[in-house]
Amino acid sequence: xxxxxxxxxxxxxxxxxxxxxxxxxxxxxxxxxxxxxxxxxxxxxxxxxxxxxxxxxxxxxxxxxxxxxxxxxxxxxxxxxxxxxxxxxxxxxxxxxxxxxxxxxxxxxxxxxxxxxxxxxxxxxxxxxxxxxxxxxxxxxxxxxxxxxxxxxxxxxxxxxxxxxxxxxxxxxxxxxxxx
Numbered sequence: 523x524x525x526x527x528x529x530x531x532x533x534x535x536x537x538x539x540x541x542x543x544x545x546x547x548x549x550x551x552x553x554x555x556x557x558x559x560x561x562x563x564x565x566x567x568x569x570x571x572x573x574x575x576x577x578x579x580x581x582x583x584x585x586x587x588x589x590x591x592x593x594x595x596x597x598x599x600x601x602x603x604x605x606x607x608x609x610x611x612x613x614x615x616x617x618x619x620x621x622x623x624x625x626x627x628x629x630x631x632x633x634x635x636x637x638x639x640x641x642x643x644x645x646x647x648x649x650x651x652x653x654x655x656x657x658x659x660x661x662x663x664x665x666x667x668x669x670x671x672x673x674x675x676x677x678x679x680x681x682x683x684x685x686x687x688x689x690x691x692x693x694x695x696x697x698x699x700x701x702x
Contacts, residue, residue: 559607560642563635563665564600566611567593567646567690568622573653588683589622589648592658595687596646599694609640625661629668636665648686658689660697672698 567589600606611619616634618624624631624645635643647659662672674697676689 557605559605561609561640562600562606562642562644562662563609563611563631563638563640564593564597564644565619565624565631565646566590566622567596567648567686568625570625570647570649573650585683588686591687592646592648592690595691596644596660596694599691599699600644603699605699609635609638611638629663629670632663632665632668635663640665642671646690648689650683656683656686656689658686658693660693674698 569585569589571585597608601608614620614634616630618627618630619634625647631643631645641664643663643665645661645663647661649657649659651657658676660672660674661670663669664671674693676693
């Protein structure tokens, strides 16, 4: 009876696995397996300035330097994680990319990322509340459908522009990398 049970059990398991594969339900990845990294287009971080005098006071060039540091931190952490593979976004001709206004285009970054061959897109936004208060937001979309996959926001409210990259790093570690 045992000899007849195990072959039947294997065939049932194989049939069940076949049904799952055909239905599109993802199978669990065994522990220790190396899943294929998600191809992601990480666009340059953007500034949404709500501070008093935003847009007329301050140093735009200095803000760009700090936004680039935050972008670099995000790309480096995600690439080193092994969970993501970066897709290049340099030299794109889109006005929304050049002007860093993807946050205002209602998900248009997904289509741009899809054209680049990415599975997902990431837009990071630093919202300046005052010269020493800010919030970092991340939005990740499925590049094929434009569906919002991840939307996270930091609660980091103390620090000047030189700490935007640290806020970005904390948000990525706590929201994306430590909690799959």
